[in-house]
Amino acid sequence: xxxxTHLATLTATIDNLPLINDQTMALLKLIDDxxxxxxxxxxxxxxxxxxxxxxxxxxxxxxxxxxxxNHALRILGFNAMRQSLVSSxxxxxxxxxxxxxxxxxxxxxxxxxxxxxxxxxxxxxxxYEKTAELFTAAMMHNVxxxxxxxxxxxxxRQISDLKRSEKLNALTAxxxxxGYTHAELGAAVLARFxxxxxxxxxxxxxxxxxxxxxxxxxxHQLELILRAxxxxxxxxxxxxxxxxPLELVAIFEEPLDVIRxxxxxxxxxxxxxxxxxxIFSGLLAExxxxxEAMLTRSPExxxxxxxxxxxxx
Numbered sequence: 547x548x549x550x551t552h553l554a555t556l557t558a559t560i561d562n563l564p565l566i567n568d569q570t571m572a573l574l575k576l577i578d579d580x581x582x583x584x585x586x587x588x589x590x591x592x593x594x595x596x597x598x599x600x601x602x603x604x605x606x607x608x609x610x611x612x613x614x615x616n617h618a619l620r621i622l623g624f625n626a627m628r629q630s631l632v633s634s635x636x637x638x639x640x641x642x643x644x645x646x647x648x649x650x651x652x653x654x655x656x657x658x659x660x661x662x663x664x665x666x667x668x669x670x671x672x673x674y675e676k677t678a679e680l681f682t683a684a685m686m687h688n689v690x691x692x693x694x695x696x697x698x699x700x701x702x703r704q705i706s707d708l709k710r711s712e713k714l715n716a717l718t719a720x721x722x723x724x725g726y727t728h729a730e731l732g733a734a735v736l737a738r739f740x741x742x743x744x745x746x747x748x749x750x751x752x753x754x755x756x757x758x759x760x761x762x763x764x765x766h767q768l769e770l771i772l773r774a775x776x777x778x779x780x781x782x783x784x785x786x787x788x789x790x791p792l793e794l795v796a797i798f799e800e801p802l803d804v805i806r807x808x809x810x811x812x813x814x815x816x817x818x819x820x821x822x823x824x825i826f827s828g829l830l831a832e833x834x835x836x837x838e839a840m841l842t843r844s845p846e847x848x849x850x851x852x853x854x855x856x857x858x859x
Contacts, residue, residue: 643696659791665775690732762826
């Protein structure tokens, strides 16, 4: 049963934040307009939003170079493109509000991109179809941290001070100061802008322990993949020599194909006896193992990767 005080505090925070200015709100309405002409829309987007959107839709995720909005629409489809554009607009708006040197925006973006690339790799390994939605959720999973830094700078400093003084993790410090976490705040902000509930739930629960039981049905698979991707991104570092995390999928395309082949074979052997929902968690865990091994090996070792096999069914 949700704590009503907790929910009331979170709702009041969202209601009191001037999250979107009039220009951005007009663009969001234009995106939602079924009669929108996307050639016109792209001319009205701030350049930094256009760059971010095209980067999110580029070859590292979809296997080809995306250079214009019409190309992106054909590849992503309207709903996925809308989510990416809305996410880019929201992020741009929040970043412009940042007025503190305490928040490392470059670190924030690199972690988001690293998480998104790993999420895409997991989607490839599992043949998961909602790649665009998963990628968007991964790019946005820590948006609550950005909101706190941009709109509640005094609160942000209190959280940082408490973490240092009492050696607390971020979630514990946030609950002590705010009464809720950045994950819960981020999900509530995204919901306010009509981001689908599946993505909001994944953002809200991305910090949960992987061992906490979650149904592996179709409704929760995006959440489970995102959670796994974020845990891997937290634990790993970028392979040496790679500057942009979004390049990872393209760079490791061949070993990823090997991983996908192995996972497909495991699925083929087990699905008749157990059903896909029963074996999904095991396949996800095995995919994580294989991708972690791939990202920690040298390029030469990835040319002939050793198989990883763990019985999780």
